[in-house]
Every structure is written in C-alpha cells, then in structure tokens.
Amino acid sequence: MNKEEKIIESIWDELELSLTESGHPFHIFSISSINNGQPDARNVVLRGVERKKNMINFHTDSRSKKVSQLEEQADICALFYDKKKKVQLRVYGKTSYEKDIQKIENKWQNSKRMSKLCYLNKYPPGQNISNPKDYLYDDIALENIDKGLSNFSIVNINIKSIDWLFLNHKGHERMLIELKKKDSYEYNWIAP
Ligand SMILES: Cc1cc2nc3c(=O)[nH]c(=O)nc-3n(C[C@H](O)[C@H](O)[C@H](O)COP(=O)(O)O)c2cc1C
Secondary structure (H helix, E strand, C coil): CCHHHHHHHHHHHHHHHCCCCCCCCCCEEEEEEEECCEEEEEEEEEEEEEHHHCEEEEEEECCCHHHHHHHHCCEEEEEEEECCCCEEEEEEEEEEECCCHHHHHHHHHCCCHHHHHHCCCCCCCCCCCCCCCCCCCCHHHHHHHHHHHHHEEEEEEEEEEEEEEECCCCCCEEEEEEECCCCCEEEEEECC
16 A cells, blocks of 8 residues: 555544544534535544545534524535544535435444433524523423434435545645545645
C-alpha cells in the first residue's frame, strides 16, 4: 500500500472507530446545508459507516429544519477534526433518506432510551414556544416511547469527495480524494 492508499484506509478506519470508541473526535461532526441560499450548520452524531458504499449516516428528527433544507438541496458538507492527530476532513456529498424500514426499525430498537425521548417532543425542532421546556413530551407519551419512531429518520451521506488536511510543523499536507464506484478512487495532492 502506498502512502496515499494508507491515508485513505486510515480515514475509513477512524470513521468506523468513532462508532464504538468513547470520546473519539469523529463521533460528533458538523454538517452544513443550504437554507434558501444561506449557509447553515449544526453538529450531529455519526451513527453509521458503510465503507463499501462510500456512505456515512446520522439520525435526526424528520420534522427538523435540516431535513427540509436537504430535501430542497441534497448537497452537504460534513466537517470532522481530530485534534490529537491534527487531521481535518471536509466530506462532500449528497444526502438521501434511508428507505429500508427494517434498517430504520433496527436502529430505533438499538437506540438508547434517552435518544428515543427526543423524538417524542410535542413540537418540531425550531418551532416558537412561550417557555423553554414547552416542547417536552407529556407523561402519557412515555407509555408508548415507540411512537417516536414516526419522527425518526436516518440521513445517509453519499460521499463524493474528501478533502484531507494534516497539520504538521514540518509542513502541512493536503489531499483531495474523489471517491468512485466499486471501491475505486482518485487522489491529488493540493497545496494546504
Ligand atoms: C454534541 C451535539 C450532538 C448533536 N447530535 C445531533 C444528532 O445526531 N442529530 C440531530 O438531529 N441533532 C443533533 N444535535 C442538535 C443539532 O445540532 C441541532 O441543534 C438540531 O438538530 C436542530 O438543527 P436544525 O434546525 O438545523 O435541523 C446535536 C447537538 C450537539 C451540540
């Protein structure tokens, strides 16, 4: 394996590791979308990595603003930073919503109770409310937490390219990786 291939392998290895290793810097990442021509960004949790499909995913409330923004324009930029390794990833791709009901239900069943509760909230994220906690689910909703499943969605990011930046006191390094179908890719060194 040459240097470039090792870097690409390490990107996928670290993304996968973040799913299970507590406190991994890639566990939380920022996603940017376009809101009526204006940039918007927020943090989300990395929930799935499918290396063979060039895909990663996160979970969200289907009523949220990011969902309508990404439905309007599916282009996304995801930003990761590993402070210790001094590696930044800018991941570019298009989003699609997971349609496989079985997969969605499995992820829902495997979610922690605390995560499930967010999907029971009475009001969609972003709705105006009179008091800070007015959005919270009623006690009665707790009798059937699985009702939250109707608001639960998995957003897949189909990765087109990754801009990898390594900060190094002997000289930073930056590579642009274009991901192609069937495990193939092209890469170019670029000035940092
Ligand atoms: C550390 C952290 C992790 C978060 N993880 C998620 C997540 O996985 N999914 C999600 O929808 N929102 C998550 N949020 C909340 C979002 O950042 C955002 O505030 C919310 O989803 C509403 O965003 P929107 O109005 O752009 O849709 C997280 C926030 C923080 C601070």
